[in-house]
Amino acid sequence: MEAQTLRFQGKSEEATQIVGKILQLDPENQGALQIRGELEKRVPPTTSPEDPEKEIEGLLAKIPELLKAKNFVQAKASIDRVLQLRPNDERAVKLQRQWKGEPEKAKVDKTLAAGAQKKKKVGEESYKRASEQFSKGKYAEAQTIIDRWLVDDPQNEQASELQTKTKQALRIKGIYDAHMSEKTYDEALNAVQQLAKINPEDPNVSQMRAAAANKKRSAVATLTIWRLGEPVPISLDGEVLVTTGGEVTSLTIPAGVHKLEVKGTRTASLRRDLIDGQYTFAYDGYNFIRLAEEGDAELRVRRKTREETRKWRVEHSHRFGRCEGELVMNGFQVEYRPDQEKNHGGKWPFPSLKLSVDNRDLELVDARNNKLEKFKAADSNKAKEVKQFWEKLDKLSR
Numbered sequence: 001m002e003a004q005t006l007r008f009q010g011k012s013e014e015a016t017q018i019v020g021k022i023l024q025l026d027p028e029n030q031g032a033l034q035i036r037g038e039l040e041k042r043v044p045p046t047t048s049p050e051d052p053e054k055e056i057e058g059l060l061a062k063i064p065e066l067l068k069a070k071n072f073v074q075a076k077a078s079i080d081r082v083l084q085l086r087p088n089d090e091r092a093v094k095l096q097r098q099w100k101g102e103p104e105k106a107k108v109d110k111t112l113a114a115g116a117q118k119k120k121k122v123g124e125e126s127y128k129r130a131s132e133q134f135s136k137g138k139y140a141e142a143q144t145i146i147d148r149w150l151v152d153d154p155q156n157e158q159a160s161e162l163q164t165k166t167k168q169a170l171r172i173k174g175i176y177d178a179h180m181s182e183k184t185y186d187e188a189l190n191a192v193q194q195l196a197k198i199n200p201e202d203p204n205v206s207q208m209r210a211a212a213a214n215k216k217r218s219a220v221a222t223l224t225i226w227r228l229g230e231p232v233p234i235s236l237d238g239e240v241l242v243t244t245g246g247e248v249t250s251l252t253i254p255a256g257v258h259k260l261e262v263k264g265t266r267t268a269s270l271r272r273d274l275i276d277g278q279y280t281f282a283y284d285g286y287n288f289i290r291l292a293e294e295g296d297a298e299l300r301v302r303r304k305t306r307e308e309t310r311k312w313r314v315e316h317s318h319r320f321g322r323c324e325g326e327l328v329m330n331g332f333q334v335e336y337r338p339d340q341e342k343n344h345g346g347k348w349p350f351p352s353l354k355l356s357v358d359n360r361d362l363e364l365v366d367a368r369n370n371k372l373e374k375f376k377a378a379d380s381n382k383a384k385e386v387k388q389f390w391e392k393l394d395k396l397s398r
Helices: 002-008 012-025 030-041 052-068 072-085 090-135 139-152 157-182 185-198 204-218 296-307 380-397
Strands: 220-227 234-236 248-254 256-263 267-274 277-284 288-291 310-318 321-329 333-338 346-349 353-358 361-366 371-377
Touching (some): 012 072, 052 090, 072 090, 090 139, 090 157, 139 157, 157 185, 157 204, 185 204, 220 296, 267 277, 267 288, 277 296, 310 333, 310 380, 321 380, 353 380, 371 380
Parallel strands (some): 220 277
Antiparallel strands (some): 220 248, 234 256, 256 267, 277 288, 310 321, 321 333, 333 346
């Protein structure tokens, strides 16, 4: 080593300068540290021993310059010389503390620089790996890498920005999956469009879009419509439906937005997005059409029971005598159908009538005009049947 050679030649100052430069670059260099120790033991006085005060003042004036120039070896030797000549000199002690801090600071700076370099390298590698996973549409994997990265470097802007995009992509992917599960394919397609804006490179986008579009094209809705009241015409998107008893059972139609309408004494309608699945609606021709609700099944059974029609042979008494025919009854209407005198027949709304029975005699009073109609059943048992059926219908009509 050049410093060692200079030391052997007695050129201590030059050797000290070289050692100082080495330790400035590598504070832990063992060879330089050893030579520095040997030089410190042999630093010659700068002035004659006969004038120590002058020597001390000269050294104290020179030490700050040595520290500023980072010539720590010579600065240390000078400080030691002052303390040798004047132990506990305040200025020398202060300079000694300053000297001790400079090499340590250099060591710390080197450690920090190494740490920063390592953090930078880790950040670059993490960004590369996370970006690759993000580009592939593997958002959960990217998020795992980013989370670890942010633990070591919480303030990293690249990591925070990529984390935000990854979380958005994961959220939209979740929305897409939910809409596909719920068979709301238009909303699923909207989610795909949002995902494509965040990550145009995602190879899954085209597959997701195709899956939603195919499902939408092939989706069908199965339609059932219950009648709760009188039968009336039902139309779907303006076309009158073929019904059985005023009802529709398991009609398959393309999924999408459709309009249902019933036309009774008033028109009732609804417009609804019918996605892939089964739908049951209920209507009352005079009031509404809507999705079936709890209790509608029972109302439908009651309606069917009220529509059950029974007939009895009866004799009808009227002002001009009597005639024979059939008494026809259900929960909506009572009708008398004479065998011959057709003009003696009649129809009355069931809810407006009151029935009284006495042996074979049947009396119907129309509450609308208090008009009385008299009939005789074939026998008392038949009259009893009429009464029992009437009471059953009367309960259902309430």
